[in-house]
Amino acid sequence: MAAKLKVFTWSDGFHAFTVATTSRPKALEAWGSKQDLFATGLASQLSGGPDFEAALASPGEVVERGLAIDVGKIGKAKPTRPQGPSKARAAKIEKLQAALADLDERHRAVMADFEQQQAALSQARQEADATYEADRKSLAADLKKARA
Known part of the structure; x- marks a missing residue:
């Protein structure tokens, strides 16, 4: 019944x-x-x-x-929207989420590369400063001897 x-x-x-x-x-x-x-x-x-x-x-x-x-x-009344996204919308959301994750990963890789380049430049600068200081000290000593 x-x-x-x-x-x-x-x-x-x-x-x-x-x-x-x-x-x-x-x-x-x-x-x-x-x-x-x-x-x-x-x-x-x-x-x-x-x-x-x-x-x-x-x-x-x-x-x-x-x-x-x-x-x-x-x-x-107008029918209410179905609960949850349609298959097409769900596929679009999944595709956009994957693209966003890919973008984030590429950005992390670029930032890591910048960090490596910055570390290499910092090391090269320290070496250049050390060479300059050693060369300047040597030339200043040579100048002092020449004046004496």
Whole structure:
């Protein structure tokens, strides 16, 4: 025997969203809600009215009625986006993540090369300074002897 349909509704203050389904969890899923709207008191079960009739006419589909916008207009709500990215989007995300990781690795390699070049230049500078100091000391001593 099929489970009996119940009608559930909640409002964001601008629209009332109503769905006919067999349980509260299925209503939350139809609304695309990750939060338990029933526990917070935002959602409730309906027992009559135009939203009740419209929801029973199309079970499982969310019916939307304007409260502050398009007041009283009843129609099917736009379907919510599926949870998680599509296959194409997931592939694009994976490709971009791989490209980002590759860029980071190339940057680390370039920076390591700069560090090696800088270390080599620092070593060459120290050697040049040491040679200069030794040569200057020797020439200064030779100059002192020549003046004496």
